[in-house]
Amino acid sequence: MNFEEKVLTTKSIYHGRIINLEEQTVELPNGQTAQREIVRHHGAVALLCLTAAQDKLILVRQWRQPLSKTTLEIPAGKIEINESPSVTAERELNEEVRLTAKRLEKIAVFYTSPGFADEKMYLYLAHDLQPVQKKLPQDADEFLELVELTMEETDQAVEQGEICDSKTLMAVWYWKLLQTQAKG
Amino acid sequence: MNFEEKVLTTKSIYHGRIINLEEQTVELPNGQTAQREIVRHHGAVALLCLTAAQDKLILVRQWRQPLSKTTLEIPAGKIEINESPSVTAERELNEEVRLTAKRLEKIAVFYTSPGFADEKMYLYLAHDLQPVQKKLPQDADEFLELVELTMEETDQAVEQGEICDSKTLMAVWYWKLLQTQAKG
Numbered sequence: 001m002n003f004e005e006k007v008l009t010t011k012s013i014y015h016g017r018i019i020n021l022e023e024q025t026v027e028l029p030n031g032q033t034a035q036r037e038i039v040r041h042h043g044a045v046a047l048l049c050l051t052a053a054q055d056k057l058i059l060v061r062q063w064r065q066p067l068s069k070t071t072l073e074i075p076a077g078k079i080e081i082n083e084s085p086s087v088t089a090e091r092e093l094n095e096e097v098r099l100t101a102k103r104l105e106k107i108a109v110f111y112t113s114p115g116f117a118d119e120k121m122y123l124y125l126a127h128d129l130q131p132v133q134k135k136l137p138q139d140a141d142e143f144l145e146l147v148e149l150t151m152e153e154t155d156q157a158v159e160q161g162e163i164c165d166s167k168t169l170m171a172v173w174y175w176k177l178l179q180t181q182a183k184g
Numbered sequence: 185m186n187f188e189e190k191v192l193t194t195k196s197i198y199h200g201r202i203i204n205l206e207e208q209t210v211e212l213p214n215g216q217t218a219q220r221e222i223v224r225h226h227g228a229v230a231l232l233c234l235t236a237a238q239d240k241l242i243l244v245r246q247w248r249q250p251l252s253k254t255t256l257e258i259p260a261g262k263i264e265i266n267e268s269p270s271v272t273a274e275r276e277l278n279e280e281v282r283l284t285a286k287r288l289e290k291i292a293v294f295y296t297s298p299g300f301a302d303e304k305m306y307l308y309l310a311h312d313l314q315p316v317q318k319k320l321p322q323d324a325d326e327f328l329e330l331v332e333l334t335m336e337e338t339d340q341a342v343e344q345g346e347i348c349d350s351k352t353l354m355a356v357w358y359w360k361l362l363q364t365q366a367k368g
Contacts, residue, residue: 002245003254004326013198014205016221019196019300021205026249034325036249037200039223041300046231063187065210065220066302067295070187076295078299111251111349113296113303115262116225141218143187151215165295166350173357174351178362 002029005036018078019117041119046076048107048171049126051099057154057175059168061145072147072162072173076121085122089094093126094136097142102128104177105176112166121167125174151175186213189220199350202262203301225303229273230260232291232355233281235331241338241359243330243352244280256331258355260305269306277310278320280328286312291358296350303350309358335359 005026014021020040028034048092061074061170079085086104088138093099101124138144151159153173157163163172189210198205204224212218233242243256246255261276262270270288277283285308292307322328333341339358341347 001327001329003245003329005247005249016207017219018221019223023200024249029327032325035201037202038250039203044299047267049355061187063189064295064298065208066222066300067187067298071295071298073298076299102219108353109345110353111248112302114248114251114255114257114349115221115228115260116250117297117301119297123257141216143213145185145186145187145209156249161293164293165298166354169292169294170325170350170357173354176361177357177364180361 002027008033011179015051015163025152037116039117039119041078041117042081043079043085043120043122044076045079045085045092045124046074046125046167047093047097047101047104048074048174049093049099049101049127049129050175052110052129056148056150058097058099058174059147059149059163061147061162062143067164071147071164071168072157073165073168076167086124089122089124089126091136093129094132095138096133097146098135099126099129100132101126103126104129107168112167123167123170123174151179188213189218192217221300223301223303225262225301226265227263227269227304227306228260229263229269229276229306229308230258230351230355231273231277231285231288231308231310232258232279232358233277233283233285233313234359235332236313240332240334241356242281242283243331243333243336243341243347245331246327251348254346255348255352256333256341256347257352260351270308273306273308273310276309276322277313278316278321282316282319283310283313285310286314292354307351307354307358333361 024036208220260279
């Protein structure tokens, strides 16, 4: 079965600092046409970071204007043009958490919302974290608070809705899988 | 610490069928101003469905125009205006998979991309699935293929990148957690 949609026209709607928006007219497999609304994004990285004793998850509290509230999320950031994801990961780890990892293990690569956006995210598990020697400057419009939570406190933060985004829930569930493997 | 960003102006950029786009000027906690690009979305549901023997994951193969490729995803769909998420879930289960659940267990609620979008997703575990008596009509512009994969085949589909979105990876990891609990 051929599912491909052929692009008939592409109309650029918006060029932003973080996203672009375009509207496409496509030809469906049955010959009919349809409209597609597509958000273009450069991609992002996120980092599952545990404290040295492996018993706490490192999170960042920040304001999220689309949600009009603060959230607790794992450290993350946008990939700059021509930057490789692992370089972004090292940079964000320094900027947001002031740590550096001896090894970054890529545990998942995924699209955050494939119905309307092409944002691709690289999720890393950071191994052997150490304080950074040289702190990179932080983004001028970013206000962050570092938080370390035990598994029990993490579950509470999920319950209370302060942990409320897909990448962070993925990190929490992956951490649970790691713990069951360590026990098994 | 107060993180709140005060909205100074909101400019509507685009009204689409699935998303709206707005640009905000906000006042930061330090008194400076910044631009925010915000995609508005009605929200969506997704369903973790296992076969009767609990040994296969039910997935949908479909074309995703933002990615210009087909993907394997768990059944999902957009919440209509004034529709409650559990009603959406029952509807999508019928439309996409031709099944009905005796019970829908909400296992996660999350934002897919809180940096630029307010899309909220409700992830359900479907219990006691049965074939539907009355099939609802499918969306005219949706072409779907149902696929059932064992855990091993699912891991391969992740490896090969055909399973490549956050909600489906979450479902896979939750299924793994369920299996370790069943064994433990």
